[in-house]
Structures are given as C-alpha cells and as structure tokens.
Amino acid sequence: MIDLASAIADCYSMSELKTLCYELGVKYDDLPGDGLEDKARELVQYLDRRGNLRALAGQVALERPHAIWRYQKASQSSAANLPAGVLDNGGREYRGVMLDLLDRVDQKIDRLGENIEGRMGRLERRQDRIVAVVVCLVLSLVFFVGFV
DSSP states (O other): OOOHHHHHHOOOOOOHHHHHHHHTTOOGGGGGOOOOOHHHHHHHHHHHHHHTTTHHHHHHHHHHHHHHHHHHHHHTTGGSSOOOTTGGGGGGGHHHHHHHHHHHHHHHHHHHHHHHHHHHHHHHHHHHHHHHHHHHHHHHHHHHHHHO
C-alpha cells in the first residue's frame, strides 16, 4: 500500500489529488495530514479499510497508467506491500482491476464518440442552414436581376 501512496504522491499534484478524492467519493479535507505524501497515504489507507482500494487502483491506472506500473514493479519485490487479495487466486484480483479499467476506458470512449457524433450532427445542420441561406440569396439575386 505504501508503494501505491508513493506512486500517487509522485504523479499527482495537490489539486489533482483533490480531484481524485472527489471522483472516488472521498472528502479530501477529512483526510488527516498536511502534505501531498500524507494525504496520498491516508487516501490509500482510508480506501483499503473500506475495501475500495480496487477503485483507487483502477482510477489511478486510468489517469496515470505509468504510476500503476511503478506501483506494480515496486510491489513485485515486496508482496507484503500489495493490497490484500491481489496475489490471491492466481492474480484474479489484479485481473479484475484491469478489467474494471478497460470497462471505464470503454465507457469514456463511448461518451467521446457520442459527443463527436452530436457535434457532427450540429455541424451538418449548420451547413444545411448556410446552404439554404445561400440558395435563397442566389434566387433573390436572380429574381432581382430578372426584373432589372
């Protein structure tokens, strides 16, 4: 757990850590400690006590994949630092974290695709309106020139 807290402290600013807490439903101001390292350690311990360390690891992996890699690499040398259950059952807990991460990435990609489709639709409607205005102007000009 200490390695995960260190990885978070190394890869997040104080502001980003506050956002991470918010995304995980943790009140940043309620975490004891003053500095970034203290807050990161307390966040890890808080979520571990509540059985939500998996959510933290998944969110950090989503936002900072290199941080999780460093956490895993450091933890391989000391299995005692891994969250409970990560090595149980042939690493199924770790696989679960990665599957959760992939689900979250998939959801974000879907939302991004929907956002792009929505913007493209608005752009097409704007283009249709512009074409209609131009056609009206050309017809008006032709009609006006025909009378002159």
